[in-house]
Amino acid sequence: MSRSLLLVGTGLVGGSFALAARAEGLFERVLGVDASSAAIREALAHGVIDAEAPPRPEGVAGVCVAVPVAAIAEMVRYAAAVAPGVPVFDVGSVKKPVLDALEPHTPATFVPCHPIAGSERQGAAAADGAMFRGARVVLTPTEETDPEAFATVQRWWQAVGAETVTEDAAVHDDLLAVTSHVPHLLAFALTRLAADAGALGHIGGGFRDFTRIAGADADVWSQILGANAPAVSRRLDEFSERLAELANATRNDPQALRSAIAEASRVRRGLDADR
Amino acid sequence: MSRSLLLVGTGLVGGSFALAARAEGLFERVLGVDASSAAIREALAHGVIDAEAPPRPEGVAGVCVAVPVAAIAEMVRYAAAVAPGVPVFDVGSVKKPVLDALEPHTPATFVPCHPIAGSERQGAAAADGAMFRGARVVLTPTEETDPEAFATVQRWWQAVGAETVTEDAAVHDDLLAVTSHVPHLLAFALTRLAADAGALGHIGGGFRDFTRIAGADADVWSQILGANAPAVSRRLDEFSERLAELANATRNDPQALRSAIAEASRVRRGLDADR
Numbered sequence: 001m002s003r004s005l006l007l008v009g010t011g012l013v014g015g016s017f018a019l020a021a022r023a024e025g026l027f028e029r030v031l032g033v034d035a036s037s038a039a040i041r042e043a044l045a046h047g048v049i050d051a052e053a054p055p056r057p058e059g060v061a062g063v064c065v066a067v068p069v070a071a072i073a074e075m076v077r078y079a080a081a082v083a084p085g086v087p088v089f090d091v092g093s094v095k096k097p098v099l100d101a102l103e104p105h106t107p108a109t110f111v112p113c114h115p116i117a118g119s120e121r122q123g124a125a126a127a128d129g130a131m132f133r134g135a136r137v138v139l140t141p142t143e144e145t146d147p148e149a150f151a152t153v154q155r156w157w158q159a160v161g162a163e164t165v166t167e168d169a170a171v172h173d174d175l176l177a178v179t180s181h182v183p184h185l186l187a188f189a190l191t192r193l194a195a196d197a198g199a200l201g202h203i204g205g206g207f208r209d210f211t212r213i214a215g216a217d218a219d220v221w222s223q224i225l226g227a228n229a230p231a232v233s234r235r236l237d238e239f240s241e242r243l244a245e246l247a248n249a250t251r252n253d254p255q256a257l258r259s260a261i262a263e264a265s266r267v268r269r270g271l272d273a274d275r
Numbered sequence: 276m277s278r279s280l281l282l283v284g285t286g287l288v289g290g291s292f293a294l295a296a297r298a299e300g301l302f303e304r305v306l307g308v309d310a311s312s313a314a315i316r317e318a319l320a321h322g323v324i325d326a327e328a329p330p331r332p333e334g335v336a337g338v339c340v341a342v343p344v345a346a347i348a349e350m351v352r353y354a355a356a357v358a359p360g361v362p363v364f365d366v367g368s369v370k371k372p373v374l375d376a377l378e379p380h381t382p383a384t385f386v387p388c389h390p391i392a393g394s395e396r397q398g399a400a401a402a403d404g405a406m407f408r409g410a411r412v413v414l415t416p417t418e419e420t421d422p423e424a425f426a427t428v429q430r431w432w433q434a435v436g437a438e439t440v441t442e443d444a445a446v447h448d449d450l451l452a453v454t455s456h457v458p459h460l461l462a463f464a465l466t467r468l469a470a471d472a473g474a475l476g477h478i479g480g481g482f483r484d485f486t487r488i489a490g491a492d493a494d495v496w497s498q499i500l501g502a503n504a505p506a507v508s509r510r511l512d513e514f515s516e517r518l519a520e521l522a523n524a525t526r527n528d529p530q531a532l533r534s535a536i537a538e539a540s541r542v543r544r545g546l547d548a549d550r
Contacts, residue, residue: 116479136477165476175474178465183485185525186461188539189517190453193510195542199450201440202411204391208546209484210458215544218537225525225532235468236522240515242464247511250460250500257500262493264463267470269490271483 002028006053006063006083008075010034010043013091013118014066015127018048020160021064023129031057035067043124056082062156063088069223073101080107087149089113089156093176095140095169097227108146111153112169114138114176115162120215133161140169170231177231182239184221185232187214277303281328281338281358283350285309285318288366288393289341290402293323295435296339298404306332310342318399331357337431338363344498348376355382362424364388364431368451370415370444372502383421386428387444389413389451390437395490408436415444445506452506457514459496460507462489 005027007018011034018030032049034040043049063079063086065072072090076098079088089111092098098112117135119126137157141150154164191214194200194207225232249257280302282293286309293305307324309315318324338354338361340347347365351373354363364386367373373387392410394401412432416425429439466489469475469482500507524532 116477119480135479138477172477175472175477178469178472178474179478179482183465183482185518185521186465187485187543188536189514189521190458190461191539191543192535193514193517194453197450197453197510199453200542200546202391202413202447202450203454203546204410205394206488207454207458209487210462211543211546212484213481214539214542215547216536216540218533218540221536222529222533226529229526232525233522235472236518239464239468240518242468243460243511243515246460246464247508250507251504254497254501258493258497260467261463261491261496264466264489265491265493267475267489268462268466268486271475271478271486272490 002059003061004029004031004057004059006031006033006057006060006079007043007049008033008063008065008079009067009071010039010049010124011066012122012124012126013115013131014064015043015046015048015124016117016129016131017064017066017091017115017160019127019129020132021156024159026156026159027061029059031060039124043127046124046127048124048127060086062086062152065090068220069094069098069227072098076102076107076110077105080109085109087111087152089153091115093180093224094173094227095138096173099140099142099169106142106144108144109149111145111150112140112142113153113157114140114172115157116176116180117162120213122217130161132157135162137162137164138172139164139166140172141166142169173228174231174235177228177235181225181228181232182235184213184216185225185236186239187211190214277334278336279304279306279332279334281306281308281332281335281354282318282324283308283338283340283354284342284346285314285324285399286341287397287399287401288390288406289339290318290321290323290399291392291404291406292339292341292366292390292435294402294404295407296431299434301431301434302336304334306335314399321399321402323399323402335361337361337427340365343495344369344373344502347373351377351382351385352380355384360384362386362427364428366390368455368499369448369502370413371448374415374417374444381417381419383419384424386420386425387415387417388428388432389415389447390432391451391455392437395488397492405436407432410437412437412439413447414439414441415447416441417444448503449506449510452503452510456500456503456507457510459488459491460500460511461514462486465489 010032031053060083115137285307306328335358390412
């Protein structure tokens with residue numbers, strides 16, 4: 001009986017993990033589950049999965065749950081039921097609400113994960129086996145998480161080239177609000193303002209880069225933002241305060257404006273130097 | 276006597292025009308002027324200019340003023356004095372304040388221009404002769420602008436591959452507030468928030484793209500934002516209203532949030548389809 005990965009959600013991120021994991025020899029086969037039969041066909045056509053999973057898949061050695069946030073808890077329960085004792089992990093951008101939804105019967109084999117990777121593209125056709133190389137993957141186990149399952153999942157991520165860090169789920173959600181969720185809201189708002197202002201003819205590379213994340217999927221992102229609404233609101237308030245300071249400096253204090261820009265520029269250039 | 280371009284400000288954008296214009300045979304030589312002798316040496320070393328301009332340059336057939344916004348008016352006056360009757364154009368991101376600063380003695384040979392191109396990189400070393408290929412260049416002539424100078428400068432931009440459009444200076448400044456100046460403020464504010472939140476370890480490609488413009492030069496950008504402060508403030512207020520709506524939907528109205536994201540995503544994806 002072959003050693004299989006059960007991939008629940010055959011989209012971009014899950015598909016990329018499947019490609020990478022099979023290339024590294026972590027699994028011999030990939031069995032796919034998806035609510036959309038078109039997604040299953042796409043994943044089969046691009047060699048991301050070997051077959052659609054039967055109702056009772058056999059030989060499952062790991063389960064990757066790569067579905068939109070609102071469906072993760074239900075799919076984790078499904079995975080723990082069809083593959084008891086086997087490590088199960090998700091790839092969602094929000095962790096605490098998923099854990100809360102699983103309480104009080106969180107499967108010990110569930111290891112909550114968030115690979116900070118991906119793109120605004122979608123679907124198995126865009127899956128990329130190199131997606132996690134050099135990426136950070138945050139694992140947010142609880143006291144109930146089985147240490148063996150945790151160690152196995154951590155090893156899988158490292159095998160596909162990721163750097164793993166372990167963190168409290170709420171801390172993760174707060175930091176991601178800053179680096180991902182709030183920026184998405186800003187990009188959505190700016191894209192719509194530019195369209196309504198009739199300004200889309202006057203864009204260069206800066207606008208394209210800034211708004212690239214606005215091309216994201218509406219279902220996926222409305223669920224992420226809704227699930228992390230408290231942290232997003234808090235960080236958005238902080239952001240708005242800082243923006244108001246910058247706006248005030250723009251009108252009244254050239255030196256303060258220059259200093260603030262110089263500081264931001266120094267930080268941002270440092271990120272490129274780090275690579 | 277060779278037909279020369281006088282390049283006032285030997286940085287990224289001016290240097291890119293010089294490379295492109297010479298490659299297209301618009302000028303035989305490029306003479307450079309810069310407040311920084313290091314910038315002159317860099318431009319010479321990278322073949323962007325042929326020589327530093329003497330105090331009274333001869334054979335000048337065109338002047339490109341590519342200096343930070345606050346210095347443009349003074350350099351346009353200098354250009355009109357050393358090269359009387361010759362077309363002079365600038366490349367600034369803000370147009371109306373430059374025209375206001377030149378009133379009531381605006382040289383008729385001055386053609387206000389803004390190539391919507393560039394990058395967060397700086398200096399002649401990063402100059403790129405292909406920078407304007409496919410880029411939009413906005414020309415904002417006034418009633419006093421000499422039609423012949425206008426036609427010549429427009430032809431130069433088209434020769435280096437740009438699409439030219441003619442627009443009122445205040446309209447240009449308003450639209451650029453939306454597509455460039457406000458996004459820079461947002462990127463500056465978010466970069467600083469992420470640094471202060473200790474979140475820079477948790478970033479992916481989305482954050483990098485979104486904040487790329489935050490690596491901009493502090494002098495250049497504090498001047499642009501300061502010069503266009505009224506339009507920037509107005510558009511920033513509109514932006515903040517839309518952001519507040521999205522934030523409210525994030526907390527209270529999943530359907531409205533989903534619709535807003537879907538609309539932004541449709542617009543943004545349309546920009547890539549247009550390319």
